[in-house]
Amino acid sequence: MEIIPVSNSQTAREFLNVVELIYKDDRHYIRPLDEQIEEIFDPSSNDYFKHGQAQRFILRDDKGITIGRVSAFINEKKAHGFAQPTGGMGFFECIDNQEAAFLLFNSAKDWLAERGMQAMDGPINFGENDNFWGLLIEGFTPCAFGMQYNPPYYQSFFEAYGFSNYFEQVTNHLDLQKPFPERFWSIARRVVSRPDYTFRHFTRKNSEQFIADFVNVYNDAWQYHDNFTPMDPDTLRKSIREADSFMDEELVWFAYHKDEPIAFLVMFPDVNQIIRHFNGKMNWINQIRFLYYKWRHEMTRARVVIMGVKTRYQRLGIESGIFYNLRDVVAKKPYFKELELSWVGDFNPKMRALHESMGAELGKRHITYRYIFDPAKRQGQRAGSIPLDTKYRKEE
Numbered sequence: 001m002e003i004i005p006v007s008n009s010q011t012a013r014e015f016l017n018v019v020e021l022i023y024k025d026d027r028h029y030i031r032p033l034d035e036q037i038e039e040i041f042d043p044s045s046n047d048y049f050k051h052g053q054a055q056r057f058i059l060r061d062d063k064g065i066t067i068g069r070v071s072a073f074i075n076e077k078k079a080h081g082f083a084q085p086t087g088g089m090g091f092f093e094c095i096d097n098q099e100a101a102f103l104l105f106n107s108a109k110d111w112l113a114e115r116g117m118q119a120m121d122g123p124i125n126f127g128e129n130d131n132f133w134g135l136l137i138e139g140f141t142p143c144a145f146g147m148q149y150n151p152p153y154y155q156s157f158f159e160a161y162g163f164s165n166y167f168e169q170v171t172n173h174l175d176l177q178k179p180f181p182e183r184f185w186s187i188a189r190r191v192v193s194r195p196d197y198t199f200r201h202f203t204r205k206n207s208e209q210f211i212a213d214f215v216n217v218y219n220d221a222w223q224y225h226d227n228f229t230p231m232d233p234d235t236l237r238k239s240i241r242e243a244d245s246f247m248d249e250e251l252v253w254f255a256y257h258k259d260e261p262i263a264f265l266v267m268f269p270d271v272n273q274i275i276r277h278f279n280g281k282m283n284w285i286n287q288i289r290f291l292y293y294k295w296r297h298e299m300t301r302a303r304v305v306i307m308g309v310k311t312r313y314q315r316l317g318i319e320s321g322i323f324y325n326l327r328d329v330v331a332k333k334p335y336f337k338e339l340e341l342s343w344v345g346d347f348n349p350k351m352r353a354l355h356e357s358m359g360a361e362l363g364k365r366h367i368t369y370r371y372i373f374d375p376a377k378r379q380g381q382r383a384g385s386i387p388l389d390t391k392y393r394k395e396e
Contacts, residue, residue: 001059001060001061001062001067001099001100001103002059002060003057003058003059003103003104003106003107004057004058004059004060005055005056005057006041006055006056006057006058011056011058012038012056014058014060014066014069015056015058015069015091016034016037016038016280017066018058018066018067018068018069018093019031019093019280021065021066021067021095022093022094022095022151023151026151028140028141028142028143028149029142029149030142030143030149030272030275030276031275031278031279031280032132032275032280033275033278033280033281033282034280034281034282035282036242037091040054040125040126040127041054041056041071041126045238046126046127047232047234047235047238048073048075048126048127051075051076051077052073052074052075052076052077052126053073053074053115054071054072054073054074054126055071055072055073055111056069056070056071056091057069057070057071057072057104057107057108057111059094059100059103059104059107061100067094067095067097067100068092068093068094068095068100068101068103068104069091069092069093069094069104070089070090070091070092070093070104070105070107070108071089071090071091071092071108071126072087072088072089072107072108072109072111072112072120073087073088073089073090073126074087074088074112074115074117075087075088075126077229078229079117081229082119082381083381084118084119084372084377085116085117085118085119086117086118086119086120086121086370087112087115087117087119087120087121088120088121088122088124088125088126089105089108089109089112089120089121089122089123089124090122090123090124090125090126090132091123091132092104092105092122092123092150092154093150094154094157096151096153098156098157098160101154101157101161102157102161105157105161105371108120108122109371109373113373117373118372118373118374118377119370119371119372119373120370120371120373121166121368121369121370121371122135122158122163122368122369122371123135123148123150123368123369124368127235128235128239130146130305130306131146131147132146132148133148133169133343133366133368134148134169134343134366134367134368135148135150135154135155135158135366135367135368135369136148136149136150136364136365136366137152137155137365137366137367138362138364138365139171139362139363139364139365140152141363141364142272142276143272143364144270144272144301144303144340144342145268145270145271145272145275145303146303146305147171147303147340147342147343147364148366155367158369159369161371162371162375162378163369163370163371164369164370164371164378164380164381165367165369165382166367166368166369166370166381166382166383167345167346167347167367167368167382167383168345168346168365168366168367168368169342169343169344169345169346169365169366169367169368170343170344170345170346170352170355170362170364170365171340171341171342171343171344171362171363171364171365171366172340172341172342172344172355172360172361172362172363173338173339173340173341173360173361173362173363174338174339174340174341174358174359174360174361175337175338175361176330176336176337176338176339177337178359180323180358180359181357181358181359183357184320184323184357184358184359185320185324187317187320188317188320188321188323188324189324190317191316191317191318191320191321191324192321192324192325196257196258197255197256197257197318197321198255198256198259199253199254199255199256199321199322199324199325200253200254200256201249201250201251201252201253201254201325201329202249202252202253202254203249204240204244204249207237207240210252210254211233211236211237211240212233213254213261213264214231214236214254214261214264215230215231215233215236216261217254217261217262217263217264217308217309217310218230218231218264218308219231220310220311221263221308221309221310221311221314222308223311224311243268245271245290246268246269246271246274246294246299247268247269248268248269248333250329251267251268251269251302251326251329252264252265252266252267253265253322253325253326255309255318255321255322257313261310262309262310262313262318263307263308263309263310263313263318263319263322264306264307264308264322265304265306265307265319265322265323265326266304266305266306266307267302267303267304267305267326267339268302268303268305269299269301269302269303269336270299270300270301270302270303270340271299273293273298273299273300273301274290274293274294274298274299277289277293278290297335299335299336300335300336300337300338301336301337301338301339301340302336302338302339302340303339303340303342304339304340304341304342305342307319307322307351314350315350319354320357323358340363341355341358341360342363342364343364343366345368345383346383347383368383
């Protein structure tokens with residue numbers, strides 16, 4: 001077997017197409033669009049190259065057949081914020097062969113070590129954590145757009161190699177044909193009745209103002225997350241451009257207190273329900289088919305990608321107020337049958353409690369692993385939990 005760096009169009013195609021071998025008999029797998037994956041590794045498209053670097057590898061067997069792939073990357077904004085410099089590995093795919101898997105892990109580890117890293121997290125994305133993050137260990141059903149899917153046997157590879165659980169991610173599902181608990185709505189009605197609170201949905205014509213509001217809330221709400229870095233507005237602009245063909249303005253909401261942005265919820269229709277027909281290709285024929293499937297309301301599920309509330313407004317029911325406004329929107333779109341609330345780490349007990357209060361049920365479970373290169377320093381690091389009382393932390 002031979003590890004080969006991706007360095008030209010041929011090896012890039014092999015990196016993309018190895019999934020045809022891995023998932024040939026898996027009816028639940030939905031191949032991401034090739035262009036979506038390629039943009040992650042294109043410095044002209046991915047803003048993370050402004051403060052990082054990445055390398056892809058493929059693995060060929062003795063017959064020259066590509067049987068695996070992996071990528072390694074360093075985000076300089078976060079790499080040095082841990083107990084040891086920590087890089088990332090992701091986009092791992094491999095046949096059911098532990099020797100092959102270990103060769104791929106070694107290639108990522110060696111590349112990172114040569115650049116001063118002492119640990120790697122994986123599988124993660126060279127970008128925001130709303131896409132391709134974590135190893136699926138429970139809930140092997142068709143994934144929503146951007147969510148990580150993999151064969152069950154990958155877990156044994158990671159754990160046998162020496163990766164340990166850094167944090168667990170839970171994705172919950174809401175059946176929109178079932179009523180929310182009445183207690184949830186009673187809190188919501190109380191919140192929306194207060195005259196100082198207002199709620200507005202996103203509009204493209206005012207996108208710059210909403211981007212500014214998002215950054216304002218995000219940088220406050222996420223300040224106690226492990227190794228926090230401020231949000232880059234350019235990242236948001238890129239996400240809006242990429243989602244323009246399927247996003248619904250009425251599914252993205254902001255909450256305000258006396259015109260101060262205090263919370264947001266970003267929800268997208270699950271475009272994977274259309275992409276599943278395309279085998280990774282968005283050519284002109286599939287662009288036409290996309291419009292047809294969209295017209296037919298093929299997207300019956302929406303994914304809550306991210307939700308945040310400023311620290312001093314947390315635990316006041318602001319989230320329920322946003323869902324109160326969403327209720328009328330969803331009622332006008334009866335083709336939506338399910339909401340996917342993804343994903344919430346075990347370091348975020350407040351958000352997990354919110355999902356429970358809504359009557360959500362477990363849909364998927366992922367693990368983000370950490371591998372520390374020096375065996376003597378593998379103390380089982382875990383991501384720091386967000387304090388339940390963050391609304392008071394600023395005053396202390």
